[in-house]
Amino acid sequence: MGLLDYKFDQGRVIITRVDDVLNWARLSSIWPIGFGLACCAIEMMATMASGHDLDRFGVFPRPSPRQSDLMLVAGTVTFKMAERVKRLYEQMPEPRYVLSMGSCSNCGGPYWEYGYHVLKGVDRVIPVDVYVPGCPPRPEALIGGILKLQEKIRNESLLNPAALV
Amino acid sequence: MLHEIKSLLIDKFGSEVIQSENPSGLQPWLAIKVDFIEKVCHELHDNPKTFFDFLSCLSGVDNGPQQNTLEVIYNLCSIPHKTQLTLKVIVPRQTEDGSLPSVPSVCSVWGTANWHEREAYDMIGINFINHPDLRRILCPQDWEGYPLRKDYKTQEFYHGIKVEY
């Protein structure tokens, strides 16, 4: 903290844009709703555990959609689950983001042809911001996806939002 | 062993109880006439000589439109006698009035049969008579068709979501 102390300790001011401060706060504490749907969830858990430590990016799973900024769809979305996923998404406060992790939730994955019960891509029920390919993606890839999302948030303007298309 | 059980059943229920048999192979089996299956299972369970106290598995099989039959396979096991037995029931694929082919439930003999029969109902479309709770167990309740039938075609939409890739 040496540099910051030196800069701010005598009541000095910094000048920045409100958007930049808000975005910096938001992208540094992306809280995902903690749920996993299949094998990809194991890799997600590994990413959050001490080895890869997603917490250093401020990513910390929450047990309720009401407290979450991000929905990490980690695994196979069946039709039976799809409606629950959609409802959870609707319960999240805005601004909210969706990261689709793994081939299954990107496009149906290994079930794309004969998996009568698998939704062929979670983007058929909720809008997806970041797709992470892999079956399953390695933790590094998931971290890469989170960084992409941070990039997206960094370039947004909450005060002057682009129209949803 | 198979021979003894066969004569025991014929003594008790008459010769028409056995529809066919296969004494060789890894799992020698007796095909029981469909109307007798519940009584036969009760007998094999209650008789101290056989005492099949455990239903290891119950599966539904579709033999396809060519053979035009469905099967239910019962894998029995007697824990004290250390013996195993495979029973089958073979029913036609189609009934005259278009309803599902029916097989008496063996839930009253082994509680294990409850979920196995629900699975066979869900996947193959076999109606188990006198089952206490015959609902789909894997697919959503309003799913159309029986996915493990050889001539199964997926529905086009489920709750407005396209099913195919």
Ligand code: SF4
């Ligand atoms: S993408 Fe692969 S690893 Fe991930 S849930 Fe699907 S099958 Fe499992």
